[in-house]
Amino acid sequence: MGQGFFLLFAAVSVITALTVVLARNPVHCALALMACFLQISAIFVLLEAPLLAVIQIFVYVGAIMVLFLFVIMMIDVREAMSQRFLPGGNLPALVMLVLLGIEMSVLVLWSDRFSVTVPAGGGDEIRQLSTTLFAGYLLPFEAASVILLVALIGAIVLARKEQG
Amino acid sequence: MVPLSWYILLGVILFVIGAAGVLLRRNILVVLMSLELLLNSVNINFVAFGRIYDDFRGQIFAIFVIAITAAEVAVALGIVVALVRNKSTLKVDDVTMMKG
Numbered sequence: 725m726g727q728g729f730f731l732l733f734a735a736v737s738v739i740t741a742l743t744v745v746l747a748r749n750p751v752h753c754a755l756a757l758m759a760c761f762l763q764i765s766a767i768f769v770l771l772e773a774p775l776l777a778v779i780q781i782f783v784y785v786g787a788i789m790v791l792f793l794f795v796i797m798m799i800d801v802r803e804a805m806s807q808r809f810l811p812g813g814n815l816p817a818l819v820m821l822v823l824l825g826i827e828m829s830v831l832v833l834w835s836d837r838f839s840v841t842v843p844a845g846g847g848d849e850i851r852q853l854s855t856t857l858f859a860g861y862l863l864p865f866e867a868a869s870v871i872l873l874v875a876l877i878g879a880i881v882l883a884r885k886e887q888g
Numbered sequence: 889m890v891p892l893s894w895y896i897l898l899g900v901i902l903f904v905i906g907a908a909g910v911l912l913r914r915n916i917l918v919v920l921m922s923l924e925l926l927l928n929s930v931n932i933n934f935v936a937f938g939r940i941y942d943d944f945r946g947q948i949f950a951i952f953v954i955a956i957t958a959a960e961v962a963v964a965l966g967i968v969v970a971l972v973r974n975k976s977t978l979k980v981d982d983v984t985m986m987k988g
Binding site for chain 2: 750829882
């Protein structure tokens with residue numbers, strides 16, 4: 725049952741990711757990215773990381789994508805919609821991407837250390853996770869909060885209209 | 889149950905698609921969204937490996953990646969708004985202000 729669910733979520737996430745890259749309208753890209761993030765959050769649930777799934781939905785779908793849509797609406801995207809997108813426009817980059825994908829896939833499929841199955845976990849993991857996060861990783865947590873504050877101030881300063 | 893290699897392969901596919909978006913698209917907004925895709929594929933790998941080795945550090949690093957991504961998106965979208973206000977373009981090739 726888990727395999728069927730995984731294949732469903734993986735297929736939908738890959739299709740929506742392709743839509744993000746191939747769609748011409750940035751609004752369509754943003755909506756497809758939102759769908760992709762929802763599928764990835766479902767995959768986190770399959771991996772028994774429910775806290776991370778909730779964080780994914782809150783932060784990505786709730787905050788970041790709304791920010792993207794807000795900025796897309798502030799900016800005139802009609803010119804971007806009219807320009808054509810050719811996948812073969814940058815041939816060296818395309819060749820490099822194909823080589824990268826083939827290399828990583830071959831390495832993953834070649835090694836037999838990746839063939840172990842994900843075990844089914846027990847409960848009470850969020851308690852241990854939060855204990856680890858707030859005991860062992862308190863300093864990086866506070867550093868992340870300071871970085872978020874700096875980003876908030878920086879975004880306000882950057883997006884502000886110039887005086888006079 | 890699902891083998892680990894499936895999760896890693898999903899991460900590989902999403903990473904390549906995101907890299908294609910960063911390298912091939914010319915719209916700044918789509919390039920930023922493809923960056924989000926790249927970071928998410930890395931998050932899948934973190935959580936899958938953390939699950940296999942029964943270690944919480946995978947999830948903790950994924951949480952940090954999400955937090956830093958939120959900061960990055962806020963700053964990047966501020967830069968995009970300032971850029972559109974000054975140069976009124978969204979194409980990556982037209983932004984050459986810092987080019988020598």
